[in-house]
Amino acid sequence: MLKVGIIFGGPSREREISFAGGRTVYDNLNKSLFEPVPIFVDSLGNFILLNWEFIYKGTIRDFYPPVSALPASAHGFQIYLESFGKLSEEEQDRIISQVGKKVEPKDFANLFEFAFLTLHGPAGEDGSIQGLLEWYGIPYSGSGILSSAIGVSKTIQKELMRAAGFATPKTTTISRDQWFATDYKGDLISKVIHQIGLPFVVKAPNQGSSIGVSVVTENDMQHIVGAINRSFFIQEITGGEWQKYTEEQKVRFITSLTDIREGIGLPCLPLSEDGQASLSDIIYHPEELYIYLEKVAQQGGKAILANLNGEEEVLIEGFLPGKEFSCIVIQGEDGQPIALPPTQIIKGGNVFDYRSKYLPGMSRKVTPIDVPDNHLEVIRKECCRLFKALHFNVYARIDGFINSLGEVFLNDPNTTSGMLPSSFFFHQAAEIGMNPSQFLTYIIRTSLVERTKAGKNSTFLKSKLKSLDNAISALHSSEIQKTRVGVIMGGFSSERHISVESGRNIYEKLASSGKYDPLPVFLTGTEQQHELYVMPINIMLKDNADDIKEKILSGGKKHPIIQQIGQEAKSITEKYVGKAIEYPYSISYHELADAVDEVFIALHGRPGEDGAVQGELEKVGLPYNGSGVESSQTTINKYETNKILRSHGISVANHDVVYQADWEKDAEGVVKRLESQFSYPIIAKPADDGCSSAVKKIDSREELIAFAQMMFRPTLAFLQGPSQILELKASEEFPQKSWFLVEELISRKGAKHFLEITGGLLTKLNQAGELEYEVFEPSEALASGEILSLEEKFLAGEGQNITPARFSKDQEAQKYISQQVRATLQKTAEILHVEGYARIDAFVRIFDDNRAETIIIEVNSLPGMTPATCIFHQTAINGYKPYQFIDAILEYGRQRSSVTQ
Known part of the structure; x- marks a missing residue:
C-alpha cells in the first residue's frame, strides 16, 4: 500500500479551496491501494501532520488557529494565523501542537512515499513546492517545476502563447509604481482604452481561481479605478463613507475587506497618496483595522489600504466575446495529451469569479460546450497543443473562449485544478466513465511515470510503479463480495441540490472503501408517484439536481465527441475502471431490492424525511438509514413536532x-x-x-x-x-x-450567554436489542446574516461552525452545560422516536448559575451529509471518520431490519 501525503491549505488566497480539495482527495483515495497522510500547510508556510479529525472542518478558520489560541475580538472577527502578527517559532509550535505535529521537509520521506498536491496559486502552482519535493526525492502529482512556474504567471503565459502562434487578445500591463506615480489616473486609463479598447478585463497576474479579476464594460472612471485597485489588492475609503455606516455595516465591511477571496486580505498597510508605506504601520488583525478606520474618520481623512503581499503589476487584456469553456487535458498511456470534453461555463455575471467557480447555483456547467462538432475538435486540438507547448505533464485545466466563427482564444492554463467533488477535474473525467477514486489512482500512477523520466531516483520510482500496477491488477481480479448499497439522492424539494451533494459524498465514501459497492439512484416524479433511475457516474456529477433530471429524462444519450474521447481514452479506462454503468435506466422499488442489499436515503425534505420512501423500502424488505416511517412523518412537520415536544416539557418557540x-x-x-x-x-x-x-x-x-x-x-x-x-x-x-x-424570534431573554447550536446523534442496538443513543458534542453555528443559510450549513468554505460549541471559557462549566444540552437533545430524540442518526437545531440560553435552557427549533431525520457539514466535525470528536460514521448508520439499518423481519 502506497503512503500518499496529501499537501493542502497553504499561504495563497485559494487556501480554502485547497483545503476542501485536500479533503476530497483524502476521502476518495482507494483504501485498498493507498494510505492517505494529511499534510496541512498553514498560511505562514509551516507543514503540519494534521490530526485527521480536523480534515472534516468546513473551513480552515473553524480549527486553525484553535479557538483557545484566538486573541480577544470585540466584534467576533474570524482570523487566519497571519493576523496574530509576528510570532516566534516557539509560539507557532504551541499553536500547531493543538491540531497536529509540525514536520520538516527533510522528514517527509519518513511519513509518505508520494505527495499529492492540492495547493493553489503562489507557493502551490508556481514550482516552489515541486522543487522542494524534488530536492528531498519525493515524487509528486502533476506538472514539474518549469511548467508549474509558467502555469501560475499570466504575463509569461501570454508571451509564450504568442510565440507559439496561439491567438491572444490585446494586452498591456500597469505597474504599481506607474499607478501611483500618475498625477491624473485618467490619462493612464485613456491610454489603456486607446490601446486595448472596451470592454477589457483587469487581472491580478499571479493569482488563480479568478481572484482579483474584473470586467470593465464602460468608460467609467470610478469603476475602472476600483477594478485596477482590486487587482492590486488595494482598497480606498474616506472617513465620510465610513461614518455613514451603521455598526453592523462597519463589521460587514471589515469582514468583506479582509476576505482573502474577494477583499484585500490581511496583513495590510496604510498607503500615502503616492503609494508609500512604512512597515511599522502593518495592520494584522481586523480589530486593528476597525480602530484605524475610526481614527481616519475622526480626522476627516482618507484611507488607502494595500495587502502586504499585493501584486506589483496588473494585467489588462481585451475582453473575448463568445462562449467560455474549461477543458481538462490528461496524459495518455503513450504520453500524448488527451483533451476531455470541454465544459461551457454559463455565468450569472460577466466574470467567472471565485464564487461562481465553487458555489452551486452561481453558474452552470454544460458538457460538452454547445458548439458545432468541428468547433469542439478545434478547442480540443488547441488545448492539447498548448499542453505540449507549455511542457505540462499528467493533467492541466485550460480555459478559453470560442466565438461564432470558431476562433479559439485560450486563457489562463492551470497546472492544478480545483478538486471539489463537482469540479471540472472530476466532472469531465466522469464523462469517460471514471469515478473520483479511479481518476485519482490514474493521476498518481501517471505522475509516477512522469517522475521516472527526470532521471532522479528512477530505480526507486520504478519499483513503486511496479507495486502499484500489481495492486491495480489485483483489484480488478478480486472476487471479494461487497455489500451493495443503493444511494438515493435528488428528489423534488427545495433542498434537492443539497441532496445531490449529500448523495455524491455518500457514494464516493463507499466507492473508495473495500466493503461497499454503491449504486447511484436518482429520485424524481411526484409525491404520488416516485420515479427511480440508476445513473452513470457522468450524470451523477452534473452540476445540480435539475441538470441530472434533464439528462436522465433525455435518455443520457452521449454526444458523438464524448463517444470519440471514450475511444481515445480506452487504454486508460480499461486499466482503472473495469465494468461501469453507461446509460441511465428506470428501476422500481421491487427491482431495486434485487439490485442492492440495502439503501442509503440521501434525500432532504419531501420526499425523504417524510416517511414516504421509507414506507416503499419496507414493502420490498430493504434495510435503510435513519428513522422509521412514523417518526419521519412527525419530524417533517415542524408544527406537530413543536406541539409534541412542548407537551413533554421541552422548550420550543x-x-x-x-x-x-x-x-x-x-x-x-x-x-x-x-x-x-x-x-x-x-x-x-x-x-x-x-x-x-x-x-x-x-x-x-x-x-x-x-x-x-x-x-x-x-x-x-x-x-x-x-x-x-x-x-x-x-x-x-x-x-x-x-x-x-x-x-x-428566539432571543437572549436575560441569559448571560446565548448561541445557536446544531447537535448530531447516532443510535445503536445493544446486545439486549435495546436502543442506545450516542449524542455528539454540538456545534456552534455562526451566521453571516440574520439567518443561517443552506450554503452556510452544508457547503465548504461558506459557514463558520465551532465544534464543540463555546458554552463557557471555564472547562468545568463547559462540561456541565454541554451535558445539560445533550440531555435535552437526547430526550427530544426519544420523545420523537428518532432512530439511526439525526441532527437537531436549537438555541441555548446560559444563565449566571450555568443553567442551560435549550430551545428546540427543528429535528432533521436525514441530516445533510455533504463533505463540509458539521455533523462530521462532531462525530470526529468521538473517533468516527466520515466513512466509519456512514458504516455505523448502515449497520444500524441492517440490525433494525433483521430484528423486525
Missing part, C-alpha cells in the same frame, strides 16, 4: 400556522391575528419541509404579506414585488406551499 385558504379568505384578519400574538421581528418558514429553504426573518407587516404572497403564489415564477421586498436572489429556492409556520 411560540408558534402559529398560516393556511392558504384562511389567507385568501381574509389576509388582513390573519395579519392582525399574528400581530396580536407576536412582536416584530418574527420568523416565517415552511412548516413541512427540510431546513433553511425560505426561512426568513420578518421585520414588518409589509414583509409578512410578501412572504405569504410568495408562499401561496399560483405559479413557480417569483412574484416581482414580494421577491424584491424579501430581497430574494434569482437562484434562491422558495417553495410553493399551502401553509407555513410563524414563530417568535
